[in-house]
Amino acid sequence: MRTIIIRLIHSIQISLEAESISPDKFAPLTLSQINALEIWQGNRKMKLEDFFQVDGDEGSAKTEDMFVRLEGDFSRIKRLVEGMSNGIVEVYGNVGMHAGAKMKGGILRIMGDASDWLGREMQGGKITVSGNVGNYAGSGYRGEKCGMRGGEVEIHGNAGALLGEHMCGGSIFVHGDVGDFPGSLNQGGTIIIGGSTYLPGAEMGNGTITIKGPARLLPSYQQLEIVDIEGIKYRKYVGDLVENGKGELFLAEAQSS
Amino acid sequence: MIVHEDVICSFCGCLCDDLTVEVEDNQVKRVKHSCRLGASKLMGHDRIKTPMIRQNGELTEVSYQEAYDKAAEILLRAKHPLLYGWASTVCEAQKKGILLAEEVGGILDSTATVCHGPSVIGIEEKGLAGATLGQVKNRADLLVFWGCNPAEAHPRHTLRYSSNVCGKFTSEGRKCKKVIVVDVRETRTSKNADKFIRLKPGSDYEVISALRMILSGKAEILPDEIGGVSKAELISLVELLKSAKFGALFFGLGVTHSRGRYKNIDNALSLIAELNAQTKFIIQPMRGHYNVAGIGQVAAWETGFPMAIDFSRGMPYFNPGETAACDVLARQDTDAALVIAADPASNFPRSVVEYLAKIPVIQIDPHENPTTFLADVVIPSAVAGIEAEGTAYRMDGMSLRVKKIVESSYPSDEEVVHNIIASVRRLRSNVIVEGGT
Amino acid sequence: MIIRGGIIYDPTNGIFGEEMDLCIEKGRVVEDAKGEEIDARGLLVMPGGVDAHSHIAGGKVNTGRIMRPDDSRSGVEPRTRVCRPSTGYTVPNCYAIGYRYAKLGYTTAFEAATPIISARHTHEELEEIPIVDKGALTLFGNNWQVMESVRDKDIAKLSAFIAWGLRAARGYGVKIVNPGGGEAWGFGSNVKGIHDTVPNFDITPADIIRGLAQANEMLRLPHSIHLHFNNLGKPGNYATAIETLELLKDIKPSRMRQVVHVAHMQFSAYGGTSWRDFESKAPAIADYMNQNSHATMDMGQLLFGSATTMTADAPLEYSNARLTHNKWSNLDLELEEASGVVPMIYFRKALVNAIQWAIGLELALLTKDSWKVLMTTDHPNGSPFVNYPEVISLLMSKPKRDAEMATLHEQVSKRTVLANVDRELDWGDITVMTRAAPARVLGLEDKGHLGIGADADIAIYDLKPEDVDPSMDYQLVKKAMATTKYTIKSGLIVAKQGEILAVPEGRTYWVDASVPKADMDRLMIDLNEKFEKYYSIRLSNYMVQDAYIPNPAVIKAGLELESGSLVKEVA
CATH class of the missing domain: 2.160.20 (Pectate Lyase C-like)
Known part of the structure; x- marks a missing residue:
């Protein structure tokens, strides 16, 4: 298992679109590449590291071996793990709209509310x-x-x-x-x-x-x-x-x- | 004095085009043939006199250019601006509005969000079997008004298009037509109906399902009473609907904004489709603002979607419930608003209005309204259909060109939006706005 | 501008694959020019494509968009430096229509069906379609005035009405859809054949069709009547097709062209008595076309996958909706027409769909003279126009057709003859069917060819005709036809290798036909009465205003002109 931990480090006003937070996207990437993934806040194209702290195991892994842990209030963050095909994602907090949309496989556990x-x-x-x-x-x-x-x-x-x-x-x-x-x-x-x-x-x-x-x-x-x-x-x-x-x-x- | 014939009324979705307007000294003196709502609009009332920008809490007079630049600056700074309204202006302004929304990466939504938005979602599920109002005039021998009250809201609908007009196959007018009203309370429209069916509030969906069951011969499965109406009465209603040579059902906010919302419309659209297997039947929403149908048409051909379009990622994304004006305001997911030809401060829930008061608001309107009091930039414009010409779509989708009958020193809505786009382009090339699109 | 060394196909001028330079100046093909040079050595060069039958603008198309956000969310492309965002597949937004035609090498497209009363809307959309030149055919087949004039056998008044209607709608030609059926639909019924009586008007569809054809020729319109047959889409309807064509045999064309253009013949070439014994009658239709020369047709090719059916044949759409249990939109238009829209998916595995697929191809391959068959998909009824390259590659390759047939229901080879058709079209045929013939059928003299003075609308494909065998290399053909190397519109490079470089506004063609004042005066008495009593719109607000045609291209026609100034035949 390769573990990635994403912590929200800022409070969010305008919601984010974060379909890049997904085991499929993370699997082949290094931590610094994950930090550079595209996240949209309204009409601004930003990087994942602009809002989140990324910790966890370095190196790449197969999607099925991915374990992603999200910590914080993700209720204003949309499209989390969109299209996810495998692996495990646990969210310690609420999630925003379209969480797990078009999901194909794997497990998404939300310890909180979903929108x-x-x-x-x-x-x-x-x-x-x-x-x-x-x-x-x-x-x-x-x-x-x-x-x-x-x-x-x-x-x-x-x-x-x-x-x-x-x-x-x-x-x-x-x-x-x-x-x-x-x-x-x-x-x-x-x-x-x-x-x-x-x-x-x-x-x-x-x-x-x-x-x-x-x-x-x-x-x-x-x-x-x-x-x-x-x-x-x-x-x-x-x-x-x-x-x-x-x-x-x-x-x-x-x-x- | 100049007498203008066949003037088009830019008040409600009936878009009556047979008004006579007398103009003297560049002022409307008299309006003939219109209803009182239309006459009141055409006669005009208090205007916003000059552009204004809020400085130290007070709206202060500025030049148009300063107002355009300030509006552009607000829109460019915003990460998720909302461009809302568009129903009481012409298509030419709406087209520019869509371009502006693209340029600033914002959301464009119309007042349909607080009226027939649910009807549009219903149409996305089922499609809609409609007809032009002239087709109804010439052929309809049965009219159903469901959750709408044209006698108050669309006063000339019955006289020009529906129950009280003569046409080719309806030469005896009201005498050869049956009128049914379905509503939760008596109205002026129901008082003139041949049949009034009073529903329990929120039971529209169940009653429509019951009608579909009766129509398909499954009445025996129904309970004895649905939505406060006896099964026997619903059976006789279906017989009446089937007996029509040409039936027309008009519906209003009583159906779209009661419990069930778009599901009510969705179900009604299926009822009408099924009735067509046995007779001829059409259904139409009673659109409110004179060109609220137009923004739906313009947005659809320009973007593929009729309302609630979010351009923040450079391409249209449509998802009412997420991207409609009321949604982003309720979730506080917008950080600036341009309001044109609308009055959200009067029509939206209080919590939403309170949020609107906190973010920068640009208002484009000929007239002061409660939204003016929370606006930071106010840009007065000419009244379309009186001081500016342009295209408008009637509630049945027929387009007409509204006229300019008096001169005005105010710029049209189209010019105002055009000039804001010019300011946006200039500011973007001159100033580095953080992020940018 | 000079295009160097291309392999030119220009059938109108008898050029079939010759290496030539093309000179362009001020938007036209000229003898000699200077300036920018485009290296087209060995590449396939054709006139810009002309689509004579496509549903690209107006109420029906927009209804399709509004009821199909599921379609609009596909094909989404962001804005670019020159482009507005694109959306949709079967019902693209206006911008996508222009860009996608340009990328295919098409520079002209005609909207196939516009009711006069909603023509303003059609023009609002046409105006927003970038790049291509366009026009709109105007619906006349269920119009009360038409039916009354036909009933009164007053062809002069009918001609006056067509002239008036084309002006009111800024329309290009006379479109007829299920004549009489639209009127019957006003009370929920239909006509069953061309000799059925139209309710309340005491005439038959046959009367309407003949009357309009006679008036069309009396007015010397550039285009013939453009006809969507009665009974379209129904098993056994080929008989109606042939019966209708027979009606028009004796009418003399006023110009060097057909007397009738049949829209999307595929939907009218059906045998059988029901969907159970449904079969192709394309061979019978093709035989008829081969033996007669008063008609042209377009394929209306159906391809597997998503489509959105939309037509003024409203009763047909109601049966489509009932049959497929799909969404159904309808709009009846007072005194004039009706229309319907139903989304559709054509399944490879559905026998009926597979036979329909084969019928379109059979029509094109069994009709010997390519000038009689335009390539269309009746966009978006049979398939969206972006799939034209698929149709081209099918027409050019028997192996490709065989490979497709192998995936279909075995009955297809029994109920159609496609398996036995060996003909493979060549680049000359394709150029005819996609450019030269549509321009000639429409009567657009400056389109569809590359002679001196022609519009400099040119498509250069990244394909060397001398190196490619379309029969075997059908995948390459399809790929090359999907994206031009260059598309040139009025002398301007608008697309290069799939990228849109410029978005000029296209022109809108309409026909201004003159008629004797006495006939117009007689007509206006009728029309005034109709507007007073029956229309819900005032006459003075009805006509499309100049503001909606910012770039008009007006073609004059009519009775009062010298015939010599009218008949300027294309070689």
Whole structure:
């Protein structure tokens, strides 16, 4: 394992775009080359060292042998580890928008909160968040047919609206509550919600959504049988029938309204 | 006295082009055929008299050139400037605005962010089946006004284009048309409707889903009541929609800014697409400012995107929710703002306005408004459509050339932005601004 | 400027691969010139490309952009010292359109369908497209005034309306799309054939087409009618295509050109009774084209991958949207037209798409005379225009076609004859199909050739025709055609090896046709009534103003001119 530690040394006002902070980018580079990587702050092209202190092992490594540790409040830093294919990244602090977007593999662990578009268009790998996340986790880009296609996202806190919009594959597990319209326009994938939500699976064509807490359901879902999953009784629904959808929605029976 | 015929009203998205305006001593004396909103705009009101720069807390008169240079300096110093507004000005100024945003590496966004931005996102999901307002006039025998109130906001819409006008296949006017209003409260529009359906606030999405279910023959799955409306009433509504020879649904901020936002529009667009399998139906947003549709068009052909465009990395990046004016202001992720033909101080949430007050603000506007009080550079301009000509797009996407009917000593918005670009270019070559783009 | 030693292809002037110097002065080809020299020794040199049918500006195109941020986010290039940023693939922004055409060696492009009522918008976009010269064809096929004049058999009034409409729209020629179908779509239906009655107007599509063709020739317009057939995009529609062409056989052209140009024939050369037994009828169409000389066509080649379909054939777009369950935009335009936009992906593995792909190629290869076939992809309906090099390399190489065929559904070789077509086009054919013929079909006398006095629009490719066998070296051909070594527009080097060096403003062609005052007066009575009663826009605000055509190139036509001053045929 080659370890790289990135510490934020300044407070950030205008957010940074830091897709260069990624095990793929770091792997072949020396520490001084990493220091010189491009980071954008608004319209200014800057260097990584302008904002961060870089420590860790010298020399190059394979991506799968990379361990990157981020320390500090990264909540105003966008596009962290975008397109990451392998290795492990741990963040001790919050992260900004688009963390883990287009991620293909590896592990991203966030010990804090994440902002909007966490794991946008994710294809593989695993993201865990100890805190809450913003809107559009695991979703797609505007106008695209497909959001998250693969991989796993686990969120221990709550998630915002439009979780997994246009999801085509992979799985998202939120332990807490989820905002409006999770799993809308889904064509596949699995979403598990530990807490409450509102109008899940709007226009879902395919996929599975399981909700353990209270939820308001769309009138366009048809209730089928009661099923038992791991000792909990769920009402099973199919929908969204406005789209002749074959999505499956499970709502814990105690919570059905 | 000079009488101008067929003057185009530069107030709302109806862009009525049949006004008669009497001008005497270079002043508008009388406006005929317009609604009171349009007449009030054309008659004019208090103007910002000269350019001003805030010095020691006070707005102080300066020359235009000093104001342009100061504006350029602010924009060049900023790392993430916001260029906001653009809805109440002409396309020629909007084009220059996009060039300025490119030159300074800023964000360009329009007032759609606080009105029909969600409609645009809905269109990105589904597309929109529309028609020009004349097509509606000639053919529509069923009009649905959903979450909008043209009687108050677009007073001549019904008289020129929709419910109360005669056309080729609607020669009996209102008599041969049915009008349905769907809203959360009674309005002046609903009082004149043949049918009023009152929804529980925030239930638009569910009700639209229910209508789609009924339309596709799945009514039996629905509960007895959706959004405060009985299933039976929704079934009869669908029958009415299907019975139209040509139906037109107009929607407003009641749908775009209630719970569900763009999902409401997204769902409504699908409803209309499905209705077309059984009859003819179109849907149109009721756009507010007279050229808010224009900034969407201009931005799309110039950049590929209709709003919320961030040029900070030298190429357009579009992601409403991240790059819209309200987003960057709410996140305090912008460090200077140019506001043109808009009034964010009145229309944005208080916390956002408080932040706006902290950063340098450049205002370009003919008229003083609450934004003036937090501006650091104020540049008065001519009123487009009265003192300056140019292109505007009606709510249905039809473009018209608004006219100049009185002379003005103020520069047009286009000239102001052009001159700021010139100052930006000059300052950039003269002065080394840190970083730079 | 002198271009030294290029291998020149200029079919209009009978030059097929001769080593020659080209002299340029004041934006034109001249006998002799001084100044900058460009070394083009051994390189392929052609006139600048001319695209006679492309959707590059106006309401439909912008609707495509607005509903497809997914497309606009591809192809993003930052601003440079001379360029504005580029975006998009199938629906590029205005700047990208100009730059990408220039890099391909194209210097002229015509927008194929503009309703009069929204022509101002079209010109706003055309004005923003840099470098290339342009024009816009004007839609007439569903216009109430047209249909009423046809019903009244008043061709003189119809001619007056075309002249008025071209002026109102600053348009170049008469475009007809699914005549009668757009009107029927106003109440949600369509016409099913050329002898179907158009609702409320008591005429047929056949009447509209013939009437407009007669009026077009009465006005001696530089271009013929430009026709998108009824039933386009439907299995079995080749019969409609041939039936429609038969309608026009007896009409005499007023100029040395076709009587009808058929838009994107690929979409109208379909056999079968449904998508299940769908097959190519390109051989039947090509036979017809080989036996008759009153028509020209463009390919409308379809390529696999992303496209955005956009057309005034609104009912077609609705069926596209239902068929593919994709986004659907529509705009009906009062008294005139309708239109629709639907994104599309053509799949190599989908049999129907593969047959469509083959049909375009069959049309081009089975029609013997290259002057009758323009190369297009009906951008962006079949594919974006940036893929023209792919089409060229397919037309020039049987091995390439065979390699492609090997990846397709086995039924393709049964439902098309492409596998048995050995013809490989040469550089002369390609020059004809991409430059010389489009210019002649449009009636642009100074375009598409390199004779003395021609516009100095020139493409120099980094390919030595004497060293390259396009049949075998098809990858090289595709690469060379994608990026010119030099593109010269009006005597100015605008692109060099893929880099844009200069962004001059192109000209906008429109046709100013004169008609007898008496006919115009009769027409205005009708039009005044329409604007009073039916339009939502006042007549005085309707016409496109001069401000929107900053660089006009006006071609005169019409009835009141001496015929001698009009007919200046291209050799």
